[in-house]
Amino acid sequence: MNTDLLVSTLTHVVLLPPVCLLLTAAAGLLVSRRNRRAGRALTGMSLALLLVLFTNAGARLLMAPLERLAPPLDLARIDGAGAIVVLAAGRLEHAPEYGGHDIPDLTALARLRYGAHLHHKTGLPLLVTGGQGTPDGRHEPKARSMERALREDFRTPVAWVEDASTTTAENAAFSARILNTSGVQRILLVTDALHMARARRVFERNGLQVIPAPTMFYGAGPLMPLDFVPSASALQKSYYASYELAGLAWYRLREAIGSN
Missing domain, CATH: 3.40.50.620 (HUPs)
Structure with missing residues (x-):
């Protein structure tokens, strides 16, 4: 397996929502055994962020910077x-x-x-x-x-x-x-x-x-009330945008290392 494919597979499985947030929430439960306040805060923040990413409004926060980089063709x-x-x-x-x-x-x-x-x-x-x-x-x-x-x-x-x-x-x-x-x-x-x-x-x-x-501009159009309602399709968009942001960061990091 080449390096790009290995990174891609690892990113898909572990580093992106919802898995990364569920792992963080689980870590918060473990931390709470030693520090209840810190552990509950970590778990609560993870679950709250997961809830945000379950909405189209939350997904747009991740999609917007990528779609701004790709205006429609003239x-x-x-x-x-x-x-x-x-x-x-x-x-x-x-x-x-x-x-x-x-x-x-x-x-x-x-x-x-x-x-x-x-x-x-x-x-x-x-x-x-x-x-x-x-x-x-x-x-x-x-x-x-x-x-x-x-x-x-x-x-x-x-x-x-x-x-x-x-x-x-x-x-x-x-x-x-x-x-x-x-x-x-x-x-x-x-x-x-x-x-x-x-x-x-x-x-x-x-x-x-x-x-x-x-x-496929997912973030086009005005926000509607239903965009704040959790849905599986919104989480899929959040996941996709997270993957692309992570991939772009990986490319930039590799280029920076290669240029040194």
């Missing part, structure tokens, strides 16, 4: 772009309604829809990137199911398929190799607004000029 400012790159997300395995094939999940589908929209607006060729196929063939690489969805469901051709990458960093490195052989240096990069800052960073580090083309 099609008047894409001069020189030679391709559209769409990043993979998750997948639904063995979808029975599609003959048992793996299909893109809702997040990946939103990216594909916007990639197809941009292709029909600009005529630029598409590259889809994402791997994690299995040697036994039970699961195909994500990019393959993305290509099929674009071709069959969106009537949109795909020029290049990068199907070996396992992380965003590898998405960038392997896609750059393909695009360099075709003379493409400037791209429209399609991913979620929350993911864009981290994705843009690694694509530029691999020598590509990136025009961000973000989609």
Whole structure:
């Protein structure tokens, strides 16, 4: 397992809400055996913060700084772009309604829809990137199911398929190799607004000029009363934003260490 994937896995399991806050609350219970006031305060603060992150209003506090870094694309400012790159997300395995094939999940589908929209607006060729196929063939690489969805469901051709990458960093490195052989240096990069800052960073580090083309702005629109009501979907957004903030911090730390 490479370092990026190891950090990603560790972050998913331990370092993000709700697990990190539940662990902190449990630690508070242990501390309370020696110092009741401090232990109760730690547990109470952890559970209170968890409750905040269970609301859309709380999730927006984490999403806002990431979405400010990724304003919507202005099609008047894409001069020189030679391709559209769409990043993979998750997948639904063995979808029975599609003959048992793996299909893109809702997040990946939103990216594909916007990639197809941009292709029909600009005529630029598409590259889809994402791997994690299995040697036994039970699961195909994500990019393959993305290509099929674009071709069959969106009537949109795909020029290049990068199907070996396992992380965003590898998405960038392997896609750059393909695009360099075709003379493409400037791209429209399609991913979620929350993911864009981290994705843009690694694509530029691999020598590509990136025009961000973000989609899925979860924090758009005014706050409503229901945004203060706890929900599982709000916690999912808090988790996603926390993961992206942690990933961006990891990239910056690694670059800082490497520059010394």
